[in-house]
Amino acid sequence: MNDTDKAIELIRNAKKMVVFTGAGVSTNCGVPDFRGPNGLYATVGKRFNLPYPEAVFDIDYFRQNPLPFFQLSKEMFGEKIQPTIFHKYIAQVEAEGRLSILVTQNIDMLHTIAGNKKQIECHGTYSHATCTRCGKHYQLADIEETMSKGEIPYCSCGGVIKPDIVFFGENLPMEFYDIMQDPPEADLVLAAGTSLTVYPAAGFPLLYCKKKIPSILINMQNTQYDSYFDYVIHEDIDEFTKKVMKKS
Ligand code: CNA
Numbered sequence: 014m015n016d017t018d019k020a021i022e023l024i025r026n027a028k029k030m031v032v033f034t035g036a037g038v039s040t041n042c043g044v045p046d047f048r049g050p051n052g053l054y055a056t057v058g059k060r061f062n063l064p065y066p067e068a069v070f071d072i073d074y075f076r077q078n079p080l081p082f083f084q085l086s087k088e089m090f091g092e093k094i095q096p097t098i099f100h101k102y103i104a105q106v107e108a109e110g111r112l113s114i115l116v117t118q119n120i121d122m123l124h125t126i127a128g129n130k131k132q133i134e135c136h137g138t139y140s141h142a143t144c145t146r147c148g149k150h151y152q153l154a155d156i157e158e159t160m161s162k163g164e165i166p167y168c169s170c171g172g173v174i175k176p177d178i179v180f181f182g183e184n185l186p187m188e189f190y191d192i193m194q195d196p197p198e199a200d201l202v203l204a205a206g207t208s209l210t211v212y213p214a215a216g217f218p219l220l221y222c223k224k225k226i227p228s229i230l231i232n233m234q235n236t237q238y239d240s241y242f243d244y245v246i247h248e249d250i251d252e253f254t255k256k257v258m259k260k261s
Contacts, residue, residue: 020229020244021257027201029113032103033218036119037206037232041097041251044089044121048208049233057085072180076145079165079173086139086176087163089121096127098251099205102258104128114197116189118207118214120178135189135214137178146172185213196220202228206250209236 036046046052054066061069061081068074069081104127106112115132117124122140124132142151147170156166156174166174179185202221209215222228222241230242231253239245246253
């Protein structure tokens with residue numbers, strides 16, 4: 014059996030799967046990742062006149078100049094953006110009672126749209142937002158029209174409304190630190206579409222690798238942690254998922 018076949022078998026037989034996802038699981042539906050071959054990091058700095066690419070998600074920079082973030086956000090939404098084969102498969106794993114926990118770094122809400130509930134969006138989500146001046150809470154629907162034009166949404170107090178996503182320089186949600194302390198039980202960890210470079214999130218799947226729980230990484234490119242995983246498959250995530258779902 015080759016590594017792909019072994020990984021497929023492990024995924025099909027898992028009863029308590031931990032899944033950790035990154036931007037690469039959403040590239041096939043048109044949401045660009047950061048560090049992939051067509052990633053935003055190569056272009057975002059120039060397009061939005063940023064001092065460095067990460068500034069678009071840096072809280073200090075956002076406080077001075079929120080516009081680039083909202084210009085970029087415009088591109089992350091749209092009616093055409095729908096869950097992929099992989100998102101749907103992970104929702105199916107949960108429906109079958111085989112998901113221990115899904116932790117996503119993604120802010121695109123596609124796992125939720127696909128039907129996953131047992132998940133931690135460790136870098137937050139666009140689904141709700143908060144005024145940076147008075148703290149008033151908003152739902153996506155309140156600011157969606159303004160964001161879809163790439164404009165800055167303002168609160169009635171005059172403050173900028175910021176979607177509740179985690180910027181560089183901000184804390185992750187408490188529930189993430191809780192699972193880092195006490196990781197849910199698992200018989201398999203599957204990391205997909207992530208360069209495993211953003212900490213502390215990337216440390217989560219590695220906890221299981223260190224405990225010698227069977228582990229799989231599906232990612233188009235090499236990562237600095239490939240050697241931590243039992244099976245590493247450098248392939249498109251949806252092409253791989255099709256093989257998992259194929260009737261054997
Ligand atoms: P990243 O650093 O951009 O890495 C993505 C990885 O996915 C790269 O190594 C690619 O090789 C790989 N990849 C791209 N397409 C595919 C594919 N079709 N199949 C398999 N692998 C693929 O992204 P990370 O998630 O690791 O970095 C964490 C950041 C990115 C988080 O803070 C996210 O919030 C942020 N981000 C999220 C989104 C989103 O929500 N969709 C988009 C862009 C950035």
